[in-house]
Amino acid sequence: MNIRKNILRNLLPALLWALGIPMTGIAQTTPDPGLPGTLAVTKAEYNFGDLAYLCPSFPDSVEVRGSVHYPTGLADSDYPVLLFLHGRHETCYDTTNPSNTSGVWPCPSGWSSITSYEGYDYLANQMASHGYIVISISANAINATDNSVGDYGMQGRGELMQHHLDLWNGWNTTDTTGPFGSLFVGKLNMQNIGTMGHSRGGEGAVFNALYNRSLGSPYGIKAVLTLAPVDFERHVLNGIPLLDVAPYCDGDVSDIQGVHFYDDARYSDTTDESPKHTVLFMGANHNFFNTVWTPGSYIAGGADDWDDYIDPLDSYCGFDTSSNKRFDSTKQKAALTAYMSAFYRIYIGHEDQFGPILNVNDLVPPASSTLDSSEVFVSYHPGHTDRLDVNRTDSTVRTHTNTLTDTVIETGLLTSTICGGGLGMASCGITSYGDQKPHEGSGGVLGLAQMHMRWNDTTEWYQNSIPGTYENLSQYKYLQFRASVDFRETTTGQNLDLTVEVIDSAGDTSRQVVSNHSHALFYQPGTEPQELPKVILNTIQIPLSSFTGINIAKVRNIRFKFNQVDAGAMVMSDLAVITGPCGTLKADFTDTLSGWYRVNFTDKSTSSKGDSVARLWNFGNTASGTADTSTAANPFHVYPSIGTYHVCLYLTTYRKNSYICTDSFCTSVILPSHVGVPTVNEQNITIVPNPAKDHISITGAAPTDVLTLVDLYGRTVLTTTITSPDVLLPQDLATGIYYAVVTTSHGKVYQKLLISK
Amino acid sequence: MKNKIILLSGLLFILALPLRSIAQEKARTSISSIKQKGSTVAITLTSSKPFRMGGNIYVLHVGSRNFEHSSQSSSKGKGTITFPVTMDEYNALQDGVGMYLTYGRIKEQGADMEMLSQLKSNKCWSLGKLNKSMLTK
Numbered sequence: 001m002n003i004r005k006n007i008l009r010n011l012l013p014a015l016l017w018a019l020g021i022p023m024t025g026i027a028q029t030t031p032d033p034g035l036p037g038t039l040a041v042t043k044a045e046y047n048f049g050d051l052a053y054l055c056p057s058f059p060d061s062v063e064v065r066g067s068v069h070y071p072t073g074l075a076d077s078d079y080p081v082l083l084f085l086h087g088r089h090e091t092c093y094d095t096t097n098p099s100n101t102s103g104v105w106p107c108p109s110g111w112s113s114i115t116s117y118e119g120y121d122y123l124a125n126q127m128a129s130h131g132y133i134v135i136s137i138s139a140n141a142i143n144a145t146d147n148s149v150g151d152y153g154m155q156g157r158g159e160l161m162q163h164h165l166d167l168w169n170g171w172n173t174t175d176t177t178g179p180f181g182s183l184f185v186g187k188l189n190m191q192n193i194g195t196m197g198h199s200r201g202g203e204g205a206v207f208n209a210l211y212n213r214s215l216g217s218p219y220g221i222k223a224v225l226t227l228a229p230v231d232f233e234r235h236v237l238n239g240i241p242l243l244d245v246a247p248y249c250d251g252d253v254s255d256i257q258g259v260h261f262y263d264d265a266r267y268s269d270t271t272d273e274s275p276k277h278t279v280l281f282m283g284a285n286h287n288f289f290n291t292v293w294t295p296g297s298y299i300a301g302g303a304d305d306w307d308d309y310i311d312p313l314d315s316y317c318g319f320d321t322s323s324n325k326r327f328d329s330t331k332q333k334a335a336l337t338a339y340m341s342a343f344y345r346i347y348i349g350h351e352d353q354f355g356p357i358l359n360v361n362d363l364v365p366p367a368s369s370t371l372d373s374s375e376v377f378v379s380y381h382p383g384h385t386d387r388l389d390v391n392r393t394d395s396t397v398r399t400h401t402n403t404l405t406d407t408v409i410e411t412g413l414l415t416s417t418i419c420g421g422g423l424g425m426a427s428c429g430i431t432s433y434g435d436q437k438p439h440e441g442s443g444g445v446l447g448l449a450q451m452h453m454r455w456n457d458t459t460e461w462y463q464n465s466i467p468g469t470y471e472n473l474s475q476y477k478y479l480q481f482r483a484s485v486d487f488r489e490t491t492t493g494q495n496l497d498l499t500v501e502v503i504d505s506a507g508d509t510s511r512q513v514v515s516n517h518s519h520a521l522f523y524q525p526g527t528e529p530q531e532l533p534k535v536i537l538n539t540i541q542i543p544l545s546s547f548t549g550i551n552i553a554k555v556r557n558i559r560f561k562f563n564q565v566d567a568g569a570m571v572m573s574d575l576a577v578i579t580g581p582c583g584t585l586k587a588d589f590t591d592t593l594s595g596w597y598r599v600n601f602t603d604k605s606t607s608s609k610g611d612s613v614a615r616l617w618n619f620g621n622t623a624s625g626t627a628d629t630s631t632a633a634n635p636f637h638v639y640p641s642i643g644t645y646h647v648c649l650y651l652t653t654y655r656k657n658s659y660i661c662t663d664s665f666c667t668s669v670i671l672p673s674h675v676g677v678p679t680v681n682e683q684n685i686t687i688v689p690n691p692a693k694d695h696i697s698i699t700g701a702a703p704t705d706v707l708t709l710v711d712l713y714g715r716t717v718l719t720t721t722i723t724s725p726d727v728l729l730p731q732d733l734a735t736g737i738y739y740a741v742v743t744t745s746h747g748k749v750y751q752k753l754l755i756s757k
Numbered sequence: 758m759k760n761k762i763i764l765l766s767g768l769l770f771i772l773a774l775p776l777r778s779i780a781q782e783k784a785r786t787s788i789s790s791i792k793q794k795g796s797t798v799a800i801t802l803t804s805s806k807p808f809r810m811g812g813n814i815y816v817l818h819v820g821s822r823n824f825e826h827s828s829q830s831s832s833k834g835k836g837t838i839t840f841p842v843t844m845d846e847y848n849a850l851q852d853g854v855g856m857y858l859t860y861g862r863i864k865e866q867g868a869d870m871e872m873l874s875q876l877k878s879n880k881c882w883s884l885g886k887l888n889k890s891m892l893t894k
Binding site for chain 2: 087088089090091101102103104143145147148149150152199200228229230232252253254255286303305308309310311427432433434435437440442445528529530531
């Protein structure tokens with residue numbers, strides 16, 4: 001080993017990070033999802049009036065209005081659909097004095113509506129250019145009075161979204177009397193829908209998914225994006241891929257309560273195979289995601305929520321400071337465009353090549369996002385089957401017994417507690433202020449239970465043991481956990497680091513320094529009292545393949561060694577090993593020569609439990625026509641002659657995490673020259689006449705024996721129990737060479753048979 | 758000389774003016790009325806600036822009780838927000854307890870609301886103490 005190179009390789013990334021130099025020099029390997037597509041886009045609108053619909057559970061009639069962006073010409077059919085819902089914002093402006101805004105509905109005379117639904121046109125254009133039909137709907141009437149409604153209008157929002165889906169379903173099928181005539185008939189795939197809600201719309205989108213489910217899922221909602229959402233009602237969405245976008249400098253929903261959508265859904269349903277993601281944009285605020293809400297981008301009602309409502313002088317989030325790292329509106333929109341595109345293109349468009357961006361495999365942000373790696377952090381929670389949870393940190397017992405019911409031990413830590421989970425669990429004590437600890441619960445409110453660790457010596461460590469039952473980690477790809485710096489007990493400005501050790505049953509140890517794989521242990525920025533810094537956990541992921549020199553099939557301990565920084569504190573959750581999004585799919589087969597030119601194939605492929613696998617064999621014998629392929633689990637093929645044949649098995653799984661995964665295995669099957677035909681006389685069974693015309697006589701066979709006649713292409717043309725020595729041959733049997741196979745209780749007997757008509 | 762002083766004062770005043778956003782001083786909010794309407798008591802606050810229409814909720818804190826549902830309006834650059842409270846809830850409130858308005862829920866129990874209200878951010882306002890004699894019908 002070249003020690004000097006090794007030191008530099010480990011030191012350089014840490015040095016760059018400590019100096020605040022982003023790792024932008026590393027080229028991104030994942031394609032950029034945020035680049036515009038090739039399709040031209042058309043925008044249209046529909047408006048049925050300000051009081052056109054009464055939601056079943058909202059007291060006031062609401063407008064039915066929206067826009068649609070679609071690929072111009074709609075050349076294809078069954079386009080995937082996206083539905084956007086804006087959040088709560090002013091509803092009307094005075095046309096004579098646009099700085100005068102109001103929250104009433106309908107707008108009074110002389111006032112115009114603020115068209116918040118148009119604030120996502122840039123996103124709609126992006127997705128429509130890739131072949132999506134994107135609908136964005138207005139909810140001003142709900143915003144006008146939702147604070148007086150028990151659930152703040154969330155069910156109403158869900159119902160309004162459903163109403164629009166009903167309208168579009170009609171325009172997609174039989175209703176040509178609508179505003180678009182027959183333009184959209186057959187054009188929308190109503191079973192492939194993604195939704196997005198911003199702010200209160202985010203919780204509305206979650207309500208809609210649950211409402212749609214309660215109605216028997218008339219529409220296929222396949223992905224939900226919550227954009228800087230509220231989560232007042234704490235409903236949990238399982239079974240649908242979720243992305244929560246969190247802006248660090250949110251001056252409106254400044255407690256970043258949207259993290260609960262991710263946290264609450266992780267373990268609430270043990271059958272949930274849907275992935276969950278969060279994306280934390282460090283310099284983003286609440287409003288700039290919507291151009292109508294952005295100052296200078298719309299005639300009325302825009303505001304910089306951080307500057308206007310919190311403090312423009314904050315060192316990190318305040319635009320008025322020279323040190324601020326705020327995104328301007330252009331950058332913020334670009335960031336969302338890239339990550340939103342990745343999300344929908346993966347889970348709606350099945351473009352799995354973008355997976356690494358949201359699965360924490362590729363930390364380099366897409367170039368189109370204009371971000372560097374210090375400005376965005378991702379969390380990823382795979383579906384149930386794709387994880388082995390080592391320590392969920394979900395209970396106070398997890399300080400000594402982990403999720404695998406094995407021991408948890410630590411040495412010398414100053415703090416070693418499970419905290420923050422609410423419902424009576426102690427707070428982690430990092431801060432007293434809720435906005436600074438979005439994940440934590442309090443009193444009777446659920447939060448994220450976290451492992452809180454503090455050290456002041458580089459010899460200290462924390463370890464989770466793995467029982468023998470689970471020691472074989474060879475099917476997994478990554479070790480991961482979520483973490484955040486405890487800014488109270490860490491030196492101000494000090495980024496943290498640690499070493500992860502994997503120890504096998506022989507005591508062999510392999511180590512990886514976290515900073516080589518993640519920047520997530522950054523000291524959180526900002527100084528605004530009671531707002532910043534914020535403790536937001538992000539996923540740290542280390543490939544298991546990097547832990548070399550150990551037996552990955554006999555792992556016994558995962559240890560965190562706090563040997564990189566003299567002192568510090570952090571919180572951690574969700575320690576697990578995970579597969580990739582395709583699970584354990586791996587194509588493989590064996591082949592066995594069984595008699596004359598016949599090869600039996602046995603599928604030895606692996607796939608994750610619960611995966612539905614489709615097979616396609618190709619036997620490399622094109623002369624056999626349709627017999628050259630098979631979808632059977634363990635087929636056989638009869639080849640025409642000796643030689644080498646290229647045989648492939650292609651697997652496709654339609655996974656419950658919405659990924660469509662493929663794998664293939666090919667090998668050369670060699671039929672050697674000594675392949676012969678065992679004679680029937682070896683079993684004292686005779687078949688006459690040969691050549692035969694319309695019948696054969698079989699002697700020596702038992703009445704329970706079975707005769708199978710197979711042509712040269714491996715096709716079975718006759719199967720019959722030999723109840724009588726005389727067997728009539730099919731009248732349409734063509735002249736040619738066949739193989740008679742007599743299956744007896746002692747085995748099989750083969751004879752080449754010539755049929756001559 | 759007098760003109761020079763005036764000019765210099767004006768210059769100093771201009772230089773002392775905060776930048777655009779710093780000049781956005783915290784809104785002043787107070788209780789304007791407590792009115793009984795049937796079995797409901799409407800506690801109305803007014804503010805020197807319109808109450809924002811954002812994603813989060815305004816919460817009226819009266820002692821240890823919180824009230825989250827409200828209706829708001831604005832007129833001539835000022836904001837009004839009304840919290841409907843049932844008569845029973847109102848009767849249960851202790852006269853003289855501290856009242857605060859926050860934008861967003863306060864997660865931490867026993868939070869120092871007075872300190873929160875001293876911050877310059879538009880997230881917490883002190884409303885003084887509940888004076889039940891303000892109740893009108």
